Amino acid sequence: MIAKRYEPFWKTTALEQMSPVEWESICDGCGKCCLQKLQDDETDAIYYTNLSCQQLNITSCQCKVYETRHAKVASCITLTPDQIEAFQWLPDTCSYRVLHETKDLPDWHPLVVGSDKEMLRQGLTVRHYAVDERNVDEDEWETHIIKWVHGMPEPYDLT
Ligand code: SF4
Ligand code: SF4
Known part of the structure; x- marks a missing residue:
């Protein structure tokens, strides 16, 4: 008798069909989508900083006001299954985007590893480099623009 191979839910269930708990668990907790973004008025290009x-706990990469975040931060966006096609602005390591594009999760994902130790070891959360927005004058935000290189931030000079 041949044993049936177990396939994890993210390989067998489309993002749109996941239960709320499954959907939430796809978030790897990197905190990258909680970084401020700037948009070019002329081209609409979006740049991460x-x-x-200010509501992100940088050490844990958790939102400090998750249940009431939309009341506290008007620009906070909730990722939902029916919007995934439009979310190209997410970092290319965002697990929703990776799963949508490759049909699998990265090998460092907490669901694959069983904990966040591998993504922490690889420095894939923002805890290593995020700066609280309140510490920088808005006039200076352009100097904090970054580009993602293999999931890591590198300075990006707009000029
Ligand atoms: S970028 Fe994606 S995986 Fe990372 S915290 Fe945001 S939604 Fe979750
Ligand atoms: S309010 Fe929204 S953008 Fe700010 S930390 Fe919470 S989830 Fe992230």
């Missing part, structure tokens, strides 16, 4: 929303 290394400045975190």
Whole structure:
């Protein structure tokens, strides 16, 4: 008798069909989508900065006001299954984006590893470089623009 191979839910269930608990568990907790973004008025291009929303706990990469975040931060966006096609602005290591594009999770994902130890070891959360937005004058935000290189931030000079 041949034993049936176990396939984890993210390989067998489309993002749109996941239960709320499954959907939430796809978030790897990197905190990258909680970094402030700047948009070019002329081209609509979106640029990430290394400045975190003031409601992000930078050490844990958790939102401090998750249940009431939309009341506290008007620009906070909730990722939902029916919007995933439009979320190209997410960092290319965002696990929702990776799963949508490759049909699998990265090998460092907490669901694959069983904990966040591998993503922490690889420095894939913003805890290593995020700066609280309140510490930088808005006039200076452009100097904090970054580009993602293999999931890591590198300075990006707009000029
Ligand atoms: S970028 Fe994606 S995986 Fe990372 S915290 Fe945001 S939604 Fe979760
Ligand atoms: S309110 Fe919370 S979830 Fe929303 S951007 Fe800020 S830290 Fe992230």
